[in-house]
Amino acid sequence: MAKIADSMMKHILVPAISNIHVSVLVECGPEHTVSVLSVVHSEENKDNRDGSNLYSRIVDVIKFVCKFICMENSKWVQFFAKLTWPRISDLVITHFLSKAVPNEASKLIEFQDVVQSTTEFENKLRSMMFLLPDRKDGKLTQFVDDVEVHFAVRKRSEILVKARNILVQYDYDSPLESGDQGDSVVDLLFQPEKCFTSKSALLVMKLVHGALKDASLSSARVAKEFCFAARDVLLLYRAIVPVQLEKQFDSLSQVAAIVHNDFYHLSQEILGLAFQYRADFPSDLQKQVVFVDLAPIFSQMADAILRRQIQLTVDTISEAIDGAEGFQNTHQPQHYESAKFSIEQVVFILEKIRIMWESILPRSIYRKSMCNVLGSVFSRITRDMLLIDDMAAEETLQLQGLIHLALENLSSLFLSLVENNDGSTKFLDHDAWIQLDGILPSLKKFRKLAELLDMSLKSITSCWESGDLVRCGFTSSEVQNFIKAIFADSPLRKECLGWIVRTPA
Template identity: 70%
Template sequence: MADDVRELLLSTTADADPSTPLSAPDLRLLIDRLRIRSDRLHASALSFASSHRAPLAAALLRAADSSASSSSLESSLASALAPLSSSPGLSDLRELSDRLLAARRELRERQEHLAAASSVADLAARLRAARASPDPLAAAAAAAELKPLLVDPEGSGSSQDEPVVFGLLRNDWEQLVDELQVMLAKNLEECVEFAPEGGKVMVRTAPVGKSGGTPGVELRVALQALEIIDAVDYGMTKLADLMIKHVLVPAISNISVAVSVEELEKSGPQYPISILCVTPTEELQGYKDGSALYSRIIDIIKFVCETICGENITWMQSFSKLTWSRISDLVIKHFISKAVPHEASKLIEFQDVVRSTTEFENTLRNMMFISHEKRDGKLTQFVDDVEVHFAVRKRNEILVKARHLLVHYDYDNPLDACLSSARVAKELCYAARDALLLYKAIVPVQLEKQLDSINQVAAIIHNDFYHLSQEILGLAFEYRADFPGDLQKLVVFVDLAPTFSQMADGVLTRQIQLVTANLIEAIDGADGFQNTHQPQHYESAKFSIEQVVFILEKIHIMWESILPRSIYKRSMCYILGSVFSRITKDMLLIDDMAAEETLQLQGLIHLALENLSSLFLSLVENEFLDHQTWIELDEIIRPLKKFRKLAELLDMSLKSITAAWESGELTNCGFTSSEVQNFVKAIFADSPLRKECLLWISRTPS
C-alpha cells in the first residue's frame, strides 16, 4: 500500500528520491490525486450499472424469492414436527418399527437355512445315487461334479465356521472316490494278466470275473472312469510295476530275446485277447549299436499303447510317467554303459550308438509317449556325454590301481590324456590328482603305527612324499605341450607340491622327535653322570652311553641307505648335536669331581666318540677320522667341538685351563665364562691360585 501511494506521488515528480520522507505539500497533493481517482471509479461503476440494469434487477428479484421460499419451508417443517414432538405414542411407533425389522431379518435367516438344508439334502442324495450307480462312468462323473462343491479348490481345507454336515459329506465323497479307485484298479489288474515266470502278458477287453464283488467293466471304461476322477496314475501304478518286472526287464537285460504279439479272436465279452511274449532267440544282429534292443522296447510300448491305453494320449502319458525313468535306467545299465569304449581311439565307433539312441527317443516322441522336455531325454544326454563316462571309467580304474599300489604313480596316464579329447584329458588329469590325494589320505592312516615308532617304513614314506613333491612340480611341464590347447592352462599340479613336501617334513620331524626322545631317556639313565668314581654309578653312566651309541647306530644304518644324502646328513647332525649338547651340559653341572671321577668322565666321552666313528664317517667324504676330518665334523656338528674339548679339559691343569680361556680357545668351542668357572670349582680345591684364576676368568671377556 505504501508503495502504491509513493507511486502516485512519484508520477509527477520524477526526480524525487523514493527514500525521502513526505512533506506537507506532498501529502496534500497525494490527497487530491486520491480524490480524483475515487471519483473516476464511482463514475465507472454508475456507468456499468446503468448499462446492465436489466440483468442486475433480475438477479436481485431471484435472491428475494429464494429468501422468501426458505422462510416458508422453515415454517412448514416446524408445523409438521410440532405434532410429533408433542404426541405421546411416538415411542410405540418406534418399537413397532424395530419389531418389523427383526421379523424381516429372522425371515431372511430362515430362508438361508432352508436353502442350505436343501443344498445338503441335494448333495446327500447325489452322493447316494453315485454310490448306488452300477455304472462306474456315471459314478465317476457324479463324483467329479460334486468335487468343486465339497472340496476346497485351493486345497486350504474347510473353514472353521463351516457346518459340520459339510465335513461329513466331504468324508463320504472321499470314501466314494477311494472305493471307485480301488474297484477300477482291481478291474485293470483283472484285464491285464502277467505270467508268473515272466516274459508274457495277456490283455483282455474285459475281466473274466468280478471286481470287488461287482461285475467287471471293460478295460477302456475303467480307464475312462479313472480319468474322470483324476486317478489314472493310481490305476496304472501296479500295472506299470508289473510290466517293468515281467516284460521290460527280461527284454532289456537279455541280449538273445525277441518280442512277439498274438491276437486271439473268439466269442465272449473278454475277447479279443492280445498276448505279448518275450522269448529267447539266437539272433544278435544289430545289438552292437542298440537298434535291436530299441526295436524290442518300441514293440512293447506300442503293445501297451494300443491294447491297454487304446492310443489315448492321457493314458499313454500316465504309463510313460510311471515307467520311462526306469526304462532309461535299465537301458543305461544293461547296454549303453557297457558300450562305452575302453580305449580313447574307439570313441568314434560309439557314434553308431548315439545315432540309434537319438532315433529311438525321437520315435517315442512321435508316438507321444515321451515329451520334448530335457527330463525325458535321459538316454540322449547319457550318450552325448560318452567322453565323460569314458573318463570316469578310466578315472575309477586309476583310483582302484592306486589303492593297491599307492606309491607307484602310473606315468602312462598323462600320456593317455595327451592322446584324448579335451573332456577325457581333463577327467584323466583329475584322476591323476585324485590318485595323489588318495595316497596322501590313505598312507598316514594305514601306516599310523609305523609312523609313531622308529622304523624303516617311516623313512620310506618320507622318501615317497618327498619324491612325489618333486615329481609333481614337473608333471605339467612334462606333458603340457602335448595336451589339447583348451586344457593346457587348466593342467595344474603345482598346488599339490607344498602339501606333499609338508607331509614329508612332518614324517621326518616326527621320526627325529621319537629318536631324540629315546636318546634323552637313555641319557637320563646316567643320573647326570655324577659320582662315576663309584663302580655302580660308573656302570650306569657307561650303560647310558652304550644305549646312546646303539640308538644312533641303529638310526645310522636305517636312514643312510634310504634318505636322500642331504636330508640324512642334516637330520643326523641335528640329532648328534642334541645328544652332545645334553651330555656336555650334564657333565658341566657336576658341582664336585674327584680326580678319579674326571678320568672316568673322560673315558666315557672317548667311548662315545670311538663307537660312533662309522657314523661320523658317513657324514663326511673322508674314509678315516684324521685331524682334518674332525675339523670338518666340528663345523657341521657345532656341539661336537665342545664335547671333544670337554674331554681335554678333564685332564688339563688349572693354569692350562686359564690360558685356554684367555686365548679364546674355549670360547670358540662354545664354553661360557660361568661354565668354565663352575668347572674349575668342581675339579680343583679351593686355593689362592684357584681364586686368582677364577678372578682372571671372570674379568677376561669371552
C-alpha cells in the same frame, strides 16, 4: 491299459531288453486266428555293439502294441507310452548304455555309433507317435549326449577305488623285504639324490600320471574330471596314510622314515606335474587346473613326520643319559657302572637310528637329521659333565674314558656323515674329524672336553688365551667352573682364573 502295460513290461519288454540271447517273434496274418507276440531264446550271436539289435526288438514290440492293442489310435499309443517309456528307457540305460560307456578315453570316438543308433531309435518311436515330437521324452539321447560326463565320472570313481585299495592293502611293516626293492629307490625330481620310496607311493603316482595323460587326450569336460581325479588320489593318500600309520609314528620306526620319503618324493613330483602336462591340456583348463598348491602340504607333512622322529630319538636318548645321574662320582664303582651303561645305551640308540635312516633317507636329509640328534646328545653330556662342581683326580680319568668310549663306538656313525665317503673308508682321519667338527660344533666341544680333563691348569689357561676353547664353544664361566671343580684353591688357580676373567672371549 495300465494292467496291459504292466503285463507287457513283465513278460515281453523286460526279457527282450535284459537278455541279449532272445528274439521277438510276432505271429499274425490270415493263417492265424489271433495275433501272438512272444520272446524266444536265440543261439545266434549278433553284433550288438551299437545297440541296433536291441532297439529293433523294442520297435517290433511297440509296433505290435500300436497295431493290435491300441488299434493305431494315437491317443491310446501315447497313453501306453506314458505308462511304459520311463521304465523302458531305464532298462535300456541299465542293461546297455551304461555298459557301453568306454573304459578308455581313446574309445570315445567309437561310441558315436551308439549315439547314432540311439538317435535313430528315438526318431523311429516319434514317427510311430509313441514319443512326442518335442523331444522332451528323449531320455536315451540325452544320456548318450552326456556320455563324456558319464565316462569321466566312472573313470574318476574307478581311479579313486584303485588308489584306496593300494593304500589300504599295502604292508608298510616289511617294505624292505620285497625282492624288487631296487625299483623303489627313485631319483628325486629337484634334488641330485636318491631315496627309498614305498611301492604304495609309486603306484599312487602312477595313477596320477595315468589320469593326467588321459586328460591330455580328452575334451575339456572329460579332462577336467581326470584332473580332479588326480588331485583326489593325492589328497586320499594325504588323508589315509597318516591315520593308518599313526602308531608307527609314535615310536622310532623305519616305517616313519619311509613315509617321510613318500611325502617328500610326492611333493617334488607334484611340482613337476604342471611342467609335464599343462601344455597338453585343453586350453580352457590350462589356467584352471593346478597342483602346485598341494606340494607344500606334502612337504610340510614330510617335515612333520621327520621332526617327530627326531624328537622321539632325542627324548629316548635323554632318558638314557638321565640314568647317569649327571655323571657325578664316577670314581665310585657303582656310579661309574651307571654312567658307563648310560653311554652304552646312548651309543646303541644312535646306532639303531643310523641303521634305520642311512639306507632310507635322502643323503642330505640323513646328514642333517643325524647332526640334529647328535648335536643334542653331545651338548647334553658336555653340559652335565661341566656342571659337576667337584672332581677327584680319578674321576677326571673316568669321565675322559667315558667320552672316549662314546667316540670309539660311534665311529661308523661318524663315517656315515663324512662327505664323499663311499663306504670304503673304515677309519676317521684328520680331514674327516675337521669336517665333522665343522658340521657338529657340539662334537668339537665334546672332544675338547676329553682333552681338558687330562690337562694342567696352565695348559687350560693357555688354551683360553689362544682362543682355542672359544672356538670349541666354551664360555668363560664354563672354563672357570671347570677349573674350580678340578683344581684345589691355590695362588696359581687364582692367577689363572684372573687371566681368564680379564681375557676377552
